Amino acid sequence: MDAGVDTGPIYLQATYPFNEVEESHRVIQYRVVLDNLEAIAATLRSAWNGHASPIRTEGRRSATWGQPWLTAYLRWKAAARRTRVNAPGDAALSRRP
Numbered sequence: 001m002d003a004g005v006d007t008g009p010i011y012l013q014a015t016y017p018f019n020e021v022e023e024s025h026r027v028i029q030y031r032v033v034l035d036n037l038e039a040i041a042a043t044l045r046s047a048w049n050g051h052a053s054p055i056r057t058e059g060r061r062s063a064t065w066g067q068p069w070l071t072a073y074l075r076w077k078a079a080a081r082r083t084r085v086n087a088p089g090d091a092a093l094s095r096r097p
Contacts, residue, residue: 009054012036012043020080025068 014036018028033040046052068076 010057011052011054013055014039021084
């Protein structure tokens, strides 16, 4: 058991192309799970069978995640709307890996 909370190894990092303007942080949080259920299931089966390998995290900045503060959330949404105004189309669609 690790001394911290959520400080153990990482076995899967997943995302999906979320829309920063149309989707709330809560929708993004749920959809990233729902859109990656197959990968999550495969990773859990691999861990259960003793074959899972943690993702290398050396050199990555450590961070704590939680629900966004209201001011940070409003700044994020405003920036996403500005991006859409300045570059119409799907400019607010995340392209994060």
